[in-house]
Structures are given as structure tokens and as C-alpha cells.
Amino acid sequence: MFWDREQEMDALERAYARPEGQLVVIYGRRRVGKTALIREFGRGKPVIFFLADRQIETVQRMGLRREMAAVYPAAGRLEPTWDNLLGFIAEQSAREGSKLVLVLDEFQYLAQSNPAVPSILQRLWDMQLHDRNLMLILCGSLVGMMFDTCLSYSSPLFGRRTGALKLKPLRFHQVRQIFAAWPFDEVVRLYAVTGGVPHYIRMLGVTPDAEPGDIIRRLEQTVFQPSDLLYDEPRFILSGELAEPITYFSILQAIAAGEHRLGKIARALAVQTNRITRYLNVLTELDLVERRVPVTVALPTRTRRGLWTITDHFFRFWFRYVFPYQGDLEMGRTDEVLRQVRQTFESQFVAAAFEDVCADLVMSRSFSLPFHPLKVGGWWDKNAEIDLVALNDETGEILFGECKWTEQPVGMDVLQHLYAASRRVKWHNDSRREWFAIFSRAGFQDELVARAQRPGDVGYRDVLLVQES
Template sequence: MRFINREEELQILEQEYKKDTSSFVVIYGRRRTGKTTLIEKFIENKEAVYFLATLQNEKLQIESFKNVVSEVLNDDLLKSLTVENWETIFKYIATKVQKKLIIVIDEFQYLAQVNSSIPSIFQSIWDNLLKNKNLMLILCGSLIGLMYKTTLGYTSPLYGRRTAQIKLKPMNFKNFKKFFKSLDNLKLLEFYSVIGGIPRYIEIFDETLDVFENIRRNVLHKNSYLYEEPKFILKEEIKDPITYFSILQVISQGEHKIGKIASKLGMQTQNLTSFIEKLIELDILERKVPITEENPEKSKKGLYFIKDNFFNFWFKYVFPYQNYLETGKYDYVLDKIKSDFHVFESFTFEEIVLEYIYDLDIPFHIYKAGKWWDKDTEIDVVAVGEDSILFGECKYWDSLVGVNVLHQLKEKAKKVDWKKDKRKEYYAVFSKIGFTKELIDLAKKDKSILLFNFQEF
């Protein structure tokens, strides 16, 4: 896998490595985000033990770990020894360490599944054997819920031991672009709308093909890599996926209020809450409120969205049509996708604008940015500063955007009460391909009107 971005994460690891004392780092995040690639890059040219845990018998894993350690330390004596537990190996390591040694246990959550006492065992190992030694321990895992429970949560025996933690997230659009050599922003947006910023998925999509042929080959075909990917990921994290799958399908179809989601599923709202909370914990769902809300946690205007682009695409276009796909009716499903894909990618466009808003030439310092809505009005972009506010409209049209869009935006802005009598207002229009001459001329005269063309991002 090509190594792109992750400079901040590498810097954290290097800082931990350069400490005179020991360090204990937890790396976690959903599958395919490049955690192992990050670790491989970091341990290049360093003395390091890398061990990939599995769900096999614990005794076999102890033996395998012992052999890996003996190879790195070039220690035939250790290799010949019979070792019955983890403590014995780490005690041996502790006596041998002179220069800095990195110990990586990848997919650590599998050890905890094989033996529920593993967090307590590693607590004892850290406290009694490693804490004062010249080494760096890295525990890495992909099952977010289980990694939190075993290493980060308050109830974990390892709680409070870590010296740093890294939650590896999908790439944003800026870094997504770096994976491709020759694509323009419009084609990149098509790809990003489907696969998001997951490095493994990015590698699968072929930039010489259009988005729909990529979807056919890599998502819709029943033997393709991505065909059942969300099923695999969710089934590892949750025991009873049926309700979770139904929630995600309803949200992908456009229902975002918890009451309406519950109604679609024939459930009471209070019975849905625990499922929603679990999906948020797993970083699959997110709750959003209008950006001007003073107390977001208590706001009654919260809406729920699927965070991951591919999950959103899959639950909207693949999951509901698997009966067709299983019988090879790929063209039927692809036609469904083509019929409203432009609308689907327009929502991704709005999210990219919110990502870029902090880097654009806005005439005030932005404190926070997001969307705003009430019962009957929605504003795509609202950015607030100390006493200034920007209202933005995103139009992913194949035609030039004109002054009518600006006028409509100004009308909608009147409904936002934030510092209404003492604020400085700006208006931004974000377009797929450009603006009419009339709107361009108006923006030249009025400095409160800002125009941004996506192809220039």
C-alpha cells in the first residue's frame, strides 16, 4: 500500500520513540484505514518486534511470539526454550534490552477474545516488567468497540497506562487526491463519493475506468472485494446485526430524525437509542446539530448521518438490491445508481466544502463551520467567527450558477438568529463548474459576496 499523508501520526510515534523513558501507544480505528502500513513505515530501520495476533489457540500464539522475538534479538537460546505464558517472554526481553526496542502487537483485540484476562496480564507486564525499560510498546487493533473496552476504557486494567493514543481516521478529500496522478476534481469527487478515504478501497479503484465501471467490477459483482465488506466489518463488531443493518439502510435512504427512523422500522424511539449509540461508538454514525446551537448535546434538532462514504453508498445502493445482484442483474442495479448518482454526490460535495472552508479566502477567522436547519429551511454551509458569519450555498450543477441562488441564500439567512443585530454577514456560493457573468460582476462590486469554483479547489 502506498504511504500517503499520516505525517501527524508519524510525528506522534517518533516523539514517543525518542523519549528517554518507556512509552506505551495504542493505535486503533476501523479496518482498512492503514494502521499496519503506518506501523510498518514507523519501524523502518528501527529494531522492532512485530507480531500479528489471531484467533488461534493462545499457547500457539505465545510460541509464535517467542519465535518472532528470538529472530529479532538473534537469540537461539530463547528460541529453544519452552515458554508457557506471556510474562516469561516479556521478562526475558526486559533482561536483554539495551538500545531502544519497539514491540508491536497488531490486532491486539484478538488476544483478548482468545483470553479475556489478556488486559490484566498486559497490565502486570507493563507495571512490573516494561514500564522502566528502554522500550516502546504499541498495541494496535481494528475492532473499535473491543479495543476501547480492552485498552482505553475506564474499566480496562490498562486504563491510564498509555502514554499516547492514535485513532486513525479515513483520509479527507485533500489527501485522497494524492493517491491519483491524473484525475480532475470532478472525477475524484465521483470516486470519493463511493469509496471515501479508506486507503485499501482507494487502491482497488482503477483511475483509467469511469466510476460506474469501477462500481460494477469492485462493488456490485458478487465475487468482488467490496461486495460484502460492510457486512464483514459490522458482524465482527456486533452480535445481532439485523437491527443495525436496518437502521443504516433507512438513514442511507434519507431519514435522519430518530423519530422517523424508528417509525420506518416499526420501533419505539426509546428502543432505538441503544442501537444508535453503539453505531456512534463504532464511528459509523454521527449526530449533527445546527452549527449555531449553543448546547449541542442537549439540542432537540439532532440528526443522524452515516459518516463513512462507502457505508453510505453500500446501504443505499447495494444492500437493498442484493437479490438482483446475486442473480447477476448488475445492469439493473447500475441503472438505479446512475439515475440519481448526481444527487448522491452533491451531498459529498457539501461535505468537501465544509472540509475546505477553513483554507479558503474568507475575510474573518472561522471559529466553527457546519450546516444549519430548522423545520423548513436548510443552509448548506454556515461558518461563524467572533462577530462575523458566512452563509453558503452549494450547487453541484452542470450549468452556471446565477444571482437567483444568491437571492435565495440571503432570504434563508434571515432565519438564522445568531447575533442578528450586530453581526457582519458574508455570502458564499460554491459551484461545480462556475458562475454567470451577472453574478461574477455583482461579486466584484460587493465584497460580502464570495464565489468558489470546485474545479479550483
């Protein structure tokens, strides 16, 4: 199954249509669908696809020769040096009626096997490949290494690439479009667990044309089974990507347990704060965590109000509901674990993910907004918190939002609380135009609906009620 990715496919097709040689870098975390994107793009085109691994370089070159020979049998007689292999590619590209596509997937492993590979590739690109009927795609999942080997100023390939795509998980509005036949609530639950990562959606066994069913039961049949591939997925990802997986695992465990400030994370691991920072930076490159600051902060790197959070929804789910109970799951006490999950899954876990859903609905303009927001995020100080704040620094317009994943309709008390919290937000206080939005799973009480239908003291309708169901 291949879902969405229209923008990325369009970008690749535009590059392919250009007459000159193309060197495109595609990178992003594992499981996000990079290889699926490339294979879909390659349909109907002459393609040589090579998947690198952790073997020594000589074995890798023989593997590339084997893939080339599957398309061009004469390549099987080549001495597998880089000059011979890529020289042969240059010759074949000149004979092809359509642009030849050469894919080096998991390129970071080639660079690990021989750090000179980027320099060798740069030399051959400059001498033989750049003006050929060729599209060279370098793809990889170690984000930091891909940046260092392909994109950074110090890389030999800097200035040679003609395009770069960082592939990210599908956003909520994209998942909703794919699962358009599903009730909104069920799409939110699916997104809460998978975070829009196509691999995780597939592994749960769900498809857009099937009934959604009970997601807890789907999790019981997959993630909560010790024999399932998702059961130890975070351990597999960390051990496959990182040199010190135990330290990274401990940091994620501390954040999942509620330690969101740098100092508290360090204390949980009993190490110095300055030692933790570099690990958090790597986890950030892998799109597993991020440092969030109040959206109104002008200089995020300088504020001390930053909070670290696990941004990967599946990792968030796993560290909350799988890792703490693996002893019970190994002993077959799955029903007992599921009882624990059901107690907080809706009210806490999905409710927290619903804030991310609402932020995406705002940024994607999935409903009518009174202005165009340039930034969306949360806001907090020592005494108050606002789930969602959207703002435009250029126009001085701001929207304050509360996101309620409850079974009961929302009343005026939520709006009054939002009013009070908004007065604490220091941002263009003398000139800003304000709006207030309530996002609710279960709808709204009549009094709140009546208030939204009339102008406020400011002379315009300043209350938005958003229900997607």
C-alpha cells in the same frame, strides 16, 4: 501503497525518540490504514509484530512466541507465559542499540480471550517495561473495546499510555493532494464513493499516476461483481465487529432509506426508541454514523433537531446502490443496475458528498477566507436549510454557503435564496459579521460574478465564489 499520514508518522517518530519506554495506543475503524501506518513507521527499526485473532489465549501466546523467535531465535525455547514473553522482550530491549518496537495488533482480541490481559500488561509494564528501551504499540479496530481496555479511567492501563492516536479516513484535501494530477471533479467522485478510506481506494484499482477513467466502470468491475471483496463489505464489517449484526444492519438500512430521526428509525424497526440508542452509539464509535445538529446549536445533546446520517461514504454508497440491487447483480443484470445508478449518481449521491467536500475545504483553509472558522456544519429548521455554515463564536463572524454540483453555472437566484435562509438563523443577530459563499462545480453566471466583485450594503465584499476545477 502508503499515503499521507504525515502528522501521525511525526507523532510516532517523536515518541520513538524519547529516551524512556513508550506505550502508544492506535485505534480506529477497520480499513482505515492502522497496520499500514505501523509497518511504514517500523521500517529500519527492530520490530516484533504480532497480529492477534479470535483464538484462545494459550494459542495467542504461542503465536507471539513464534513472532518473537523469528527475530530472536532464543525466544522459541520460552514457556509461553506473559511473564516469560515480556520479560524476554525487556531483556532484549536493553541489548538493542535502537529502541525495540513491540506491536500487538488487534489487541482487543487478546482482551476478549482473557479479560485479565490488560491487568497483566499493566503489572509487567510497571515492573519491567516502562523504563526500558522499548516502544509498545497496542493497536485495535473495535473502537469501544479499545477505549475500555486501554484509555478509559477504569482500565488497568489508564495512566500508563504515553500516547494515543485515533486514525480516521483521509480528509478530502489530503486525497486531493495525493491525486494532484487528477481533475478536481474526478477526485470528488472518488471521495464520494470511498470517503478517503485507503483500503477502498486501493480496491477500486486506482492510483495517483494512472488516468482516472469512468468511476462507474470501475465500480462495475469491483463493487458490482458478486465475487469481489467489496460486494459484501458492510456485512463483513458488521459481522466481524458486532455481536448483533442483523440489528445494526437494519438500522443502517433504515437511515439509508431516509429515516434520519430517532423515532422514525425505531418505528422502521418496530422497536422502542430507548432500545435503538445504544446501537446508534456503537455505530457512532465505529465512525459509521453520526448525529448531526444545526451548527449554531450550543448544546447538541439537548436539542431535538438532531438527524442521524451514515457518515461512511462507502457504506452510504453500498446501501443506496448495491444492497437494493443484489438480486439483479446475482442474476447478471449488471447493465440494468448501472442504468439505475447513472440516473442519480451525479445529481444526488455525488452532490450530497460535495457538501462534505466543501466543509473540508473550509476547515482546511484550502482557499482564502475572511476569518478563521472554529465550527463548520449544516443548518436547518422546519422551513429552510443551508448546506454549509462556518462560524467563530469568539469573533461573531459567520459564513453561509451553498454547494452546487450541477452542470450549469450558478446564478443570482442561488445567492438570493441563501440571503433569505440566512435571515432565519438565530446566532448573534445584532452583532454578527456575515459572508456568503457559493461553491460551484460549473462556475457562475456573469451577474453573480459582478455582485461578488463589489461591496455589499455592509460596506465590504461579502460574497465569495469558489470553483475548483
